[in-house]
Amino acid sequence: xxxxxxxxxxxxxxxxxxxxxxxxxxxxxxxxxxxxxxxxxxxxxxxxxxxxxxxxxxxxxxxxxxxxxxxxxxxxxxxxxxxxxxxxxxxxxxxxxxxxxxxxxxxxxxxxxxxxxxxxxxxxxxxxxxxxxxxxxxxxxxxxxxx
Numbered sequence: 001x002x003x004x005x006x007x008x009x010x011x012x013x014x015x016x017x018x019x020x021x022x023x024x025x026x027x028x029x030x031x032x033x034x035x036x037x038x039x040x041x042x043x044x045x046x047x048x049x050x051x052x053x054x055x056x057x058x059x060x061x062x063x064x065x066x067x068x069x070x071x072x073x074x075x076x077x078x079x080x081x082x083x084x085x086x087x088x089x090x091x092x093x094x095x096x097x098x099x100x101x102x103x104x105x106x107x108x109x110x111x112x113x114x115x116x117x118x119x120x121x122x123x124x125x126x127x128x129x130x131x132x133x134x135x136x137x138x139x140x141x142x143x144x145x146x147x
Contacts, residue, residue, distance in 0.1 A: 041081050043068055049084040053096050054120070063100075063115045070105050070114060071096075 043061060046068040051057050071080055076092065083089050083096075099106045103119030117130045127145070129135045 041068075041072075041077055041084075045084060046080065049080065050096065050100060052084075053093055054100055059100070060115070060118050063103075063118050066114050067096075067099055067106070070099075070107055070110070074107055076106075 043065050047059060047061065047064050050059055050064060050067075068080075071077065079089060079092050083092055095106050098104075099114065101120045101124070103113055103115040103121070105112055105114050117133055119130075122128070122130055135141065
């Protein structure tokens, strides 16, 4: 008696499984919480909030994007929205200002620096520069600084 194989179009084949499982790591490159969050509280909203908290304009949009993403990963998006709406959250406000000035991540478990050379501390300390950052031509340091 001949054997009859039933072919089902929905059967999982080895090829389909291998293709799907090899593509799965690519999903990690696109964090969904950041996608969802940007529609609610985008980088322009975060820039306005930061400018209000810091009392200055002309902030780096790249740095703002990075800082905002860290706060969103910490689950602070709703708190940022409320702070932007005028709610009083002194801890979050202080954390936001400290992050902009130091360039350190607001996540206490994160050892990554959000930004080093664009941190606002270098504007406040205009008599110095970030270590490893060239301040001028060779021997520039031997000349008196401009007042």
